[in-house]
Amino acid sequence: MQREKKGSTLINYRGDIYNNNMHWDRRKLLTLRAPFSTNDINNNSRQSNASVILPLSDIEFSTNDVNNNSRQSKIYICRQRHSTVYSETIAQRDRNFFISLINQATTLSQLNQLHANLIRNGLSNDLITITKLTHKFSDFKSISKAKNLFTTFNNTNPPDLFLYNVLIRGLSRNGLGVEALSLYLDLLKGNKLKPDNFTFAFVVSSFSSSGCEKVGILIHGHVIVSGFGSDVFVGSALVDMYMRFSRIGHAYKVFDGIPERDSVLWNTMVSGLVRNCCFEESLRVFGDMVGRGTGFDSTTLAVVLTAVAELQDLRNGMLIHCLAVKMGYDVHEYVLTGLISLYSKCGDVLTAKLLFGMIKEPDLISCNAMIAGFCFNDENESSVRLFRELLVHGEKVNSSTIVGLIPVSCPFGHLNLTCSIHGFCVKTGMVLNPSASTALTTVYSRLNEMELARRLFDESTKKSLASWNAMISGYAQNGLTEMAISLFREMQKLDINPNPITITSILSACAQLGTLSMGKWVHDLIKKEKFESNIYVLTALVDMYAKCGNIEEARQVFDSITEKNVVTWNAMISAYGLHGCGQEALVLFDQMLHSGVSPTGVTYLCVLYACSHAGLVEEGRKIFHSMIHDHDTEPLPEHYACMVDLLGRAGKLEKALEFIYEMPIEPGPAEWGALLGACMVHKNTDLARLASDKLFAMDRGSVGYYVLLSNIYSADRNYFQAASVRKVLKNKNLAKTPGCTLIEVNGYQHVFTSSDQSHPQAAAIYAKLEELMEKMREAGFHTETSTALHDVEEEEKELMVKVHSEKLAIAYGLLTSEPRTEIRIIKNLRVCVDCHNFTKFVSKVTDRNVVVRDTNRFHHFKDGECSCGDYW
Structure with missing residues (x-):
């Protein structure tokens, strides 16, 4: 159908109006001006200026096909009570007039009035008008009205795909994913209509918000079968869905499968990565986007600024600031807010305040950023002052305000402030907000108030992934590793997908506990979730393998990382130091310098530690001198x-x-x-x-x-x-601190204390220990009693050190493992001289390798020798 231009109003075949200059006038509901005379039907020029005022209540509508110059036209014949007037466009103009009023409607009551007038004027079966009204009712969250319109129309008219799409979209945007799916299935059952790219995009979006991951994956299967797998509109919806489910690998597969990407798809990918805390990845994707010449806007820059702020990457942040200035986006409030966050988190709160002052009328979002900036830089008085100003001016604060106010980055010494904020949240009901409760949980964890943190977590009715991460991370940071692992397993049972933050926290718990089997399981999960490109996950994996005693696997993971940052290098150097491999640590440090990565104070600490535990005195002295004089590090x-x-x-x-x-x-x-x-x-x-x-x-x-x-x-x-x-x-x-030793057997941890009799197999363990002692005495072993605590008889001293926890753990390991397999144990204190000698003889008489981790380092025992060279 041809488009008609009326004044400055352009109307397309769906009745969508652009550049609309019409105003609400109730009198126009009752009359319609027809700008053509009756002669115009047989006149090609149609230039008459005559017009007839036709009361809508007196008009009936029907259509006849009229052949006009070999062109088929739909002519609307209007019959009035006293005279018949023919006009080619009168019904179309009637429809367009109502659609313009629907577009201008600002309240639900206005829409209801329009609906009543549509019925009165015979447009209840007009597809275009009903579609527009359904769309508007959905936008006003009146889904029941929208569904009634859809049902009434479908009962008397052939089904229309566009109308289906409009209602599916409405259901999706109103959080009714199940009903959207039901309507989609109804569309498939009819066999008369086939879903198009808009249908799939709206259905996919409905499951992004509802959290039904499995159904979303099934819909993705329908998308592929229907041939829309490479459609950019559907692809954007699928990327967004997988990002919301933290299925980053799946999102990348969809993204990579779309040959022609628009700015919406790129923005969806960047924002999804930021939402999943893959900040460096988001910067890489943004770089690709700019490199390919894809246009971006202020929203894109605001999202990217969030990433550089979280990374505290001032250099790249300033480059993005320059880009914003060049493109003219530096005056946009969202970009300014992102810049405030960037400079605040990089410690430049003065620049942040200057940027905040550039905003003529700061809104709540920019105020939230400034409050968070003050708090991040431990200027809590300034943050509280700005918060009070908001309250005084009657501003309704939100969860972001509270999150910025909570001293997450500098919690120490601020327990009272945190409790006060907690009380405000309870009073205002904001404690139910996942973001606010998560921030409070994080601070309580950092203040070692784990009971308060867990109570808050348990009382949260809507636990977000961030909530789970905060609690798991809190347990890991406070040494409650078993609680962290237990909570992670509970999270897995609930089918909540982890993100990189979850993985790094649980790997930290595995590293502390020394549970290699659990660490390997998490490594498999990393591969499954496609987190292998995340630098922080891989660095945590290096640390886990090193602290679980598998230095070879740690090096393999390290070598697989293509772009290593300083934290990654530090992790591997530290791993070598922990295992007494001083020379390897020095070689790696030299490689780091040649790679162009600048060492930090932590790097030098790791290298000096490695030199100390390997007896490399001169090398250590040179490193210390170089730190001060060559790298200007205090x-x-x-x-x-x-x-x-x-x-x-x-x-x-x-x-x-x-x-x-x-x-x-x-x-x-x-x-x-x-x-x-x-x-x-x-x-x-x-x-x-x-x-x-x-x-x-x-x-x-x-x-x-x-x-x-x-x-x-x-x-x-x-x-x-x-x-x-x-x-x-x-x-x-x-x-x-009581000494204890842990050993893992078949995925279960067994903990022994000195003279422990509580283990179910205690009798067999002590019998095995006595058997070992006999063999070792024959090989020349004698008990070292110099560290016995009191001046008692030698026989009593020997009994005191004989049943140290590491000896019981080794005996249990020999009982429960196959011959010639390696035994790994973890001691919470420094291993004593007697137990060190004992383990050397065990490795000799049993032909076993024994790995012992104490508070200082790892000891690798083999053939009666220790990797530390008795230097620990």
Whole structure:
């Protein structure tokens, strides 16, 4: 049908009106001006200016086909009560007039009036008008009216695909995914109509919001079978759906399968990656988008600025700022808000305030960004002041305001503020909002208030993925690893898909607990969820394998990462240090420098640690000198402590003491503690007394230093002094951390304590231990009793160290594993001299490799030797 131009109003065949300059006038509902005379039907020129006022209540509509110059036209014959007037366009203009009024309707009551007039004027069966009205009712969330219109029309007219699509879209946008699916299935049953790309896009969108992942995947199958798999409109909806389900790999498959991508699809991909915390990936995709010449707008830049802000990547953020200025988007409020977040999270709160001042009338979103910026930079008074100003001006704050106000980044010392915000949330009902409750859960976890965090989590009626992540991460950060893993398993049972944050948190828990089987299962999950390109996930995987004792697998994962950042290099260097591979750590550090990645303070800490535990004194000294003079990095107390440890472990105790006295900063517990530990290794009681005096003057509450000093005296057979130190411990009510050892067998963790009798197989374990002792004595083993705590008979001392927890764990491992298989155990304290010797002999007499992780490092025992070279 031809388009008709009326004044400045352009009307297409669906009745959609663009550049509409008409105004609401109730009188126009009752009359319709017909600009053509009766002569115009047989006149090709149609230039008459005559017009007839026709009351709509007096008009009936019918159609006849009239042949006009060999062109088929639909002529509307209008019969009035007293005279018949013919006009080719009168019904069309009647429809267009009503559609213009439908477009201008601003309330539901106006729509209801229009609906009544449509029925009165005989347009209740007009497809275009009914379609437009259905669309409008859906937009006003009056779904029942929209469904009634659809049903009434379908009962008396042939089905129309466009009308189906309009109602499916309406159901989808109103969160009625099941009804949208039902209507889609009804469309398929009829066999007269076939769904098009709009149908699939609307149906897919309905399941993005409803969370029905399995049905969404089935619809994707219909899309492929119907030949719309590469359609850009459907593809955008599918990418959005998979991103909402955190199925990033699936989203990439859809995205890569669309040859011609528009800006909507690119934006959907970028925003989906940001929503799933794949910030570096989102920047890469945005770079590809710009490189291919695809247009972007202020919304795209606002999303990308969120990514660089989360990464605290000031360099790329400033490049995007320049791009915004060049394109003229820097004055858009969304972009300005993104820039405020960027500079705030990069520590430049002054620039953030200047940008905030550029906004003439800041809205709630920009105020939220500034509140969050203040809070992030520990300017809590400023954030609370701005929050109060919003309340004073009657602004209705939202969950984003509360999230920005909560001191997530700097929680320490702000428990009272957090509790006050929590109380405000309870009072206003905002505690039910997932974002607000998640932020509160995060802060309580960081303040080690795990009971409050868990109570808040359990009381949340709508738990988002972020809520689960906050709780799992909180458990992992506070050393409650079994709780973290248990909660993750519960999450899996509920079919909640993890995202990279979930994976990194659970890998951290596996690393702490040393559960290699669980770590491998998570690795398989990473492959399944297509997270192998996420740098943070892979870095956490390197750390997990290293801390679970599998240094070879850690290196394989490290080598698979194509673009390594400084955190990845640090993780692998640290892994080598943990396993006593000092030379490998130095080689890797050199490769890092040649790759162009600049080392950080953490990098130097990892390298110095590796040198210390491998006895590489000169190499460590050179690294320390290079850190200060070549890379202009100011050493922290931890670096100085590492140097003291490096010199002390090598037996250079006087040099270590000299280094402490020559430090440009005041030596603290870290440096004196390192010296005390070296005194234990080399049995120097004089220096130990000096170091302990300094320590106790600074930190009287540290149990570890008292125990260490007591063991030094016991090793020197000065049992009187050892007993005195123990007495001080008792008088101060300071309890020593009980030693325990964990071993994993067939996916289950078994924990042993010293002289443990609680295990169901205790009798068999002790029998196995006695059998081992007999074989080892024959091989020349004798019990080391120098660290026994009291001056008692040698036989009693031998009994005291005989049943240390690591010995029981090793005996159980020998009982439950196949011959020649490796045994891995984890000790929560430093392994003692006797247990170290015991494990060396076990590896020799049983022909087994034994891997022991204690608080200092890994020990790999093989053929009666240890990888540490008795240097730990």
